[in-house]
Amino acid sequence: MSDPIPYHSIKVDEKKCIGCVVCMKVCPTKAIRIKEKKAAVNAERCIDCGECYRACPYGAITPLTTKTSDITRFKIKVALPSPVLYSQFGSNIMPDQILNALKAIGFDYVYDESLACEMISIAIEEYLERNKSPRPIISSTCPVVVRLIQRLFPSLVSLIIRMEPPREIAAKNLKKELSKEHKISEQDIGIFHITSCPAKMVSINKPETMEKSYLDGAISIKEIYNQLMAQLKKEEHNFILQTQSQASGIGIGWAISGGEIRGIKQDASVSVSGVHDTIRILSDVESGKIKNIEYLECLICPDGCIGGPLTVENRFLAKSHILKLIRKFGRKNRIDISYVKQLYDKNFFSFERNIQPKPFPPLDPDKNEAIKKLKKKERILKNLPGINCGVCGAPDCESFAEDLVKGEKGLTIGRCVFLGE
Amino acid sequence: MEQETILSEEFEITGGDFINGGMASCRIKNILKEIGIDAEIMRRVAIASYEAEMNVVMYAKKGKMKLILTPHRIVIKVEDEGPGIPDIELAMQPGYSTATPEMREMGFGAGMGLPNIQKNADIFNINSTVGKGTNLQIVINLNNKNV
Numbered sequence A: 001m002s003d004p005i006p007y008h009s010i011k012v013d014e015k016k017c018i019g020c021v022v023c024m025k026v027c028p029t030k031a032i033r034i035k036e037k038k039a040a041v042n043a044e045r046c047i048d049c050g051e052c053y054r055a056c057p058y059g060a061i062t063p064l065t066t067k068t069s070d071i072t073r074f075k076i077k078v079a080l081p082s083p084v085l086y087s088q089f090g091s092n093i094m095p096d097q098i099l100n101a102l103k104a105i106g107f108d109y110v111y112d113e114s115l116a117c118e119m120i121s122i123a124i125e126e127y128l129e130r131n132k133s134p135r136p137i138i139s140s141t142c143p144v145v146v147r148l149i150q151r152l153f154p155s156l157v158s159l160i161i162r163m164e165p166p167r168e169i170a171a172k173n174l175k176k177e178l179s180k181e182h183k184i185s186e187q188d189i190g191i192f193h194i195t196s197c198p199a200k201m202v203s204i205n206k207p208e209t210m211e212k213s214y215l216d217g218a219i220s221i222k223e224i225y226n227q228l229m230a231q232l233k234k235e236e237h238n239f240i241l242q243t244q245s246q247a248s249g250i251g252i253g254w255a256i257s258g259g260e261i262r263g264i265k266q267d268a269s270v271s272v273s274g275v276h277d278t279i280r281i282l283s284d285v286e287s288g289k290i291k292n293i294e295y296l297e298c299l300i301c302p303d304g305c306i307g308g309p310l311t312v313e314n315r316f317l318a319k320s321h322i323l324k325l326i327r328k329f330g331r332k333n334r335i336d337i338s339y340v341k342q343l344y345d346k347n348f349f350s351f352e353r354n355i356q357p358k359p360f361p362p363l364d365p366d367k368n369e370a371i372k373k374l375k376k377k378e379r380i381l382k383n384l385p386g387i388n389c390g391v392c393g394a395p396d397c398e399s400f401a402e403d404l405v406k407g408e409k410g411l412t413i414g415r416c417v418f419l420g421e
Numbered sequence B: 001m002e003q004e005t006i007l008s009e010e011f012e013i014t015g016g017d018f019i020n021g022g023m024a025s026c027r028i029k030n031i032l033k034e035i036g037i038d039a040e041i042m043r044r045v046a047i048a049s050y051e052a053e054m055n056v057v058m059y060a061k062k063g064k065m066k067l068i069l070t071p072h073r074i075v076i077k078v079e080d081e082g083p084g085i086p087d088i089e090l091a092m093q094p095g096y097s098t099a100t101p102e103m104r105e106m107g108f109g110a111g112m113g114l115p116n117i118q119k120n121a122d123i124f125n126i127n128s129t130v131g132k133g134t135n136l137q138i139v140i141n142l143n144n145k146n147v
């Protein structure tokens, strides 16, 4: 892990990229341009949603997650699987089997993240009760949603719940407990999230709300899948169906959209998933169109984290497996509520520092210049064909006009194939 | 008092068009983002202009919304051809509404429109003639750092 820390969790493989425009078209923040027949990601605009990775037909977009071989540098290695993992191996394999399999492939400890999810459900309820700040309060679980708000909806940053997501809370707890138990430094304990999205790498490498993340990496479900499958096959005969895992349906439910609000008693909460629906609802919140909602859960992937870009199982089947598990494990809290409240009072769940808005730069830093450019952009746009073909290397005519007025190097209106040189 | 206008844009609003209601305020929001208006100010403009736009959609035949930007302030002017407001003082009271049950069913007409505009504006003027229409003027000052 000596390479420079990546600022983003995806990389374009220039050898495989043929500049086909598919990724550029799906990018929700218009961060991609095709330059010299290759996709180029503008780091300022990228929010790590993984849409380009999903869409690329040539496998040219690579997620930058932690390799399993990287974990060996720690004395104690801990796996912290997202409850999504329980949905990936069919509906007959139980969480306990998966946790055991993780241990068998090289982790010293395995901690079920769904326990932390259940804890956070209780803490969210506490937060909603105690904080009378403007509504709706928005979930901080999905790191992509946090970035989207910082970039596209900076005025909503103050609505984000000032509470760390389950993965960080679990890791914080584990580091403390394991270092006490084994009398070793927290630095010798490596905690790895088993994840459905590359975006976790960004929140680990460049955390927004704390100095340093408690997690040491995120391993892709795709990367670890075959190993786990082999292990599960090998040990299949040793397991009798068991449901004694400590988790409850509340925690496991966090794998799907609506899971977070299912755990809280607030009636006026809403869950939204998918990048376009998330953008739409946030835009409505920004206009004050959304009234009387207490809590808003947004997850960038379709159907929530089970639709994450690094999953293996078909997301509809995965959803069905999770729903089955929720029924099986029930809605009863397994976590001691008074313990969570104690931790809450000690600010155990709170952000160390607030999230900062990071709006996209305006057309020009000088307001008068920006207005001039806005008018120029409108004039250019009138001349462009408006069919958004993408052949110029920008995702649509509006972006092309914007690149032109921003004075993009070497770019002329002649790049439009309909207008010609 | 009058300041030099550096940007002026006008948008049409169609009464009764709940589907496209909100488009004008959304356009205004995007323009302000593109020229780098502070996020908090942008949000106040977004909320006030959305409420004003929806008032036209709900009650009037048609209307116009105008965005005027000067070095120190953002002005939103809304003119509609509608029934007018007989008692402005009453209409300004939170919770007062003449919305039909259908409108309420759709989540509109909680009687917070005008008070909400006022809450978000630095200056708010309203003129109305019964049988002719209503004019609103919403002024939001820019901070010094925006000048």
Ligand code: SF4
Pocket (backbone or CB within 6 Å): A010, A026, A027, A028, A029, A030, A031, A032, A041, A045, A046, A047, A048, A049, A050, A051, A052, A053
């Ligand atoms: S990860 Fe998302 S935001 Fe970033 S370049 Fe890809 S599609 Fe665009």
Ligand code: SF4
Pocket (backbone or CB within 6 Å): A049, A141, A142, A143, A144, A145, A196, A197, A198, A199, A200, A299, A300, A301, A304, A305, A306, A307, A308, A309
């Ligand atoms: S919805 Fe879940 S899987 Fe998708 S980006 Fe957000 S946290 Fe990651």
